[in-house]
Amino acid sequence: MVSVPHGGELVQLDVVDPSHDAFNGYDKSLMLPVSKETEATVLNIASGILSPLTGFMGEEDCKTVLDSMRLSDDTPWSIPVLLHVASSFTPQVRDEIVLTDEGGSPLANLLIDERFKIDRKEYAEKVYGTSDPAHPGVARIFSSPDSVLAGRIRRFAARPGDPFSDVTLAPRETRVLFGEKSWRTIVAFQTRNPPHLSHEYVQKTALAFADGLFINPVLGKKKVGDFRDEVIVAAYKALIRNYYPQNCCVLSVLHYEMQYAGPREAIMHAIMRKNFGCTHIAIGRDHAGVGSYYRPYAAQEIFKEFPDLGITPLFFREFFYCRKCAGMANEKTCPHGEDDHLTISGTRLRELLDGGESPPKEVMRPEVASVIMSDPDPFVR
Amino acid sequence: MTKYTTVSLPVTLHKRVERLIAEKEGFKSVSDYVTYVLREVVAMHETEKTPAPFTSKDVEVIKSRLKALGYI
Ligand SMILES: [Zn+2]
Numbered sequence: 427m428v429s430v431p432h433g434g435e436l437v438q439l440d441v442v443d444p445s446h447d448a449f450n451g452y453d454k455s456l457m458l459p460v461s462k463e464t465e466a467t468v469l470n471i472a473s474g475i476l477s478p479l480t481g482f483m484g485e486e487d488c489k490t491v492l493d494s495m496r497l498s499d500d501t502p503w504s505i506p507v508l509l510h511v512a513s514s515f516t517p518q519v520r521d522e523i524v525l526t527d528e529g530g531s532p533l534a535n536l537l538i539d540e541r542f543k544i545d546r547k548e549y550a551e552k553v554y555g556t557s558d559p560a561h562p563g564v565a566r567i568f569s570s571p572d573s574v575l576a577g578r579i580r581r582f583a584a585r586p587g588d589p590f591s592d593v594t595l596a597p598r599e600t601r602v603l604f605g606e607k608s609w610r611t612i613v614a615f616q617t618r619n620p621p622h623l624s625h626e627y628v629q630k631t632a633l634a635f636a637d638g639l640f641i642n643p644v645l646g647k648k649k650v651g652d653f654r655d656e657v658i659v660a661a662y663k664a665l666i667r668n669y670y671p672q673n674c675c676v677l678s679v680l681h682y683e684m685q686y687a688g689p690r691e692a693i694m695h696a697i698m699r700k701n702f703g704c705t706h707i708a709i710g711r712d713h714a715g716v717g718s719y720y721r722p723y724a725a726q727e728i729f730k731e732f733p734d735l736g737i738t739p740l741f742f743r744e745f746f747y748c749r750k751c752a753g754m755a756n757e758k759t760c761p762h763g764e765d766d767h768l769t770i771s772g773t774r775l776r777e778l779l780d781g782g783e784s785p786p787k788e789v790m791r792p793e794v795a796s797v798i799m800s801d802p803d804p805f806v807r
Numbered sequence: 808m809t810k811y812t813t814v815s816l817p818v819t820l821h822k823r824v825e826r827l828i829a830e831k832e833g834f835k836s837v838s839d840y841v842t843y844v845l846r847e848v849v850a851m852h853e854t855e856k857t858p859a860p861f862t863s864k865d866v867e868v869i870k871s872r873l874k875a876l877g878y879i
Binding site (some may be wrong): 430431434435438474490493494500592593595598599601602603606607627678730732733734736 | 808809817833843844846849850853854857858860861865866869870872873876878879
């Protein structure tokens with residue numbers, strides 16, 4: 427059986443055409459242009475990826491999430507979902523506003539329930555475990571207004587022209603798909619990179635006991651030097667085509683801004699995949715981490731606090747190629763020393779690919795490397 | 808900070824849980840243990856009564872998109 431939706435009900439908001447009357451006739455003062463990242467959050471609320479949320483959080487939920495990683499009805503939830511607005515944006519409680527994209531096209535109607543302020547330092551310390559502005563998540567919260575609006579999203583405008591729409595499934599679709607495939611156990615794999623052999627081995631180890639694998643790359647805002655979204659998708663398609671049996675794997679992307687909140691974010695990653703219907707999620711070393719802000723396995727340990735999460739984490743140690751084992755191994759399966767292990771840093775791998783040189787086949791499949799190298803510009807500049 | 812309330816446990820059960828968690832890592836107090844176990848059990852009961860998220864008509868529409876995209 428696929429997982430039940432988080433909080434018990436799969437949110438599926440009305441989707442209408444952007445030209446719908448619901449978005450017309452608003453005074454300019456009630457139109458709120460939002461960033462690409464907030465746009466993705468709105469989409470994820472509307473399609474149920476963030477069930478049971480039906481809008482942006484109010485103060486009570488925000489407080490219980492920060493203090494105890496629970497919504498005010500005790501549902502597990504580890505990072506607030508907030509709509510930050512400049513104090514110059516004047517609409518008040520009970521006003522209905524229209525969220526628009528950066529170009530002014532309507533995204534959604536939102537009925538304002540609350541307007542409140544957050545303490546950004548407290549937010550940073552609780553969510554990220556640090557208030558160091560060098561942490562990308564902390565920098566983001568410090569650069570956001572402290573004023574936030576809460577309210578339910580009433581209608582959502584269909585988004586035409588998404589270049590990834592043919593690989594973007596909503597939870598209702600994955601749930602039907604998993605049912606069609608008769609999968610009862612589905613392992614989710616979160617990623618923001620093209621696949622290395624080490625990722626493939628995590629996936630295949632999980633597949634050895636599960637019915638299906640749900641590969642769910644995160645697309646969206648990237649740092650300079652990251653792989654571009656198109657490259658990540660094409661690389662995964664190449665891997666699946668060449669190295670996975672038919673009918674064991676589903677590739678679908680998630681539009682989402684990484685927060686780099688380590689353990690707290692691992693819980694959010696699990697909740698989103700539970701809403702897609704996954705029963706398990708692979709959690710590796712330093713999942714959703716950045717720099718050295720989190721202990722290597724903190725994102726695994728935090729799951730102990732959630733006996734009621736409703737999706738089971740599978741904890742993995744990193745895989746590498748071992749010359750003595752003559753195959754992929756990890757510290758739980760290989761007794762040999764580091765000298766026997768073939769590892770390569772992310773930076774070195776990028777240098778090789780950037781220079782048109784194929785990485786060792788023990789690190790990356792040649793078909794995957796070739797897709798990356800055939801792209802005229804695989805990296806975010 | 809997290810808010811708490813009080814529930815009553817038979818003293819015998821309280822002592823029994825105290826003995827159990829003394830030998831087990833991970834629980835700081837009887838309250839901790841009871842909270843953990845209750846959440847586990849309550850979630851299980853809630854799962855049993857969750858309604859199906861869509862109708863059979865929805866399913867047909869969804870399947871046609873999945874077919875068009877090559878997923879099935
Ligand atoms: Zn070895």
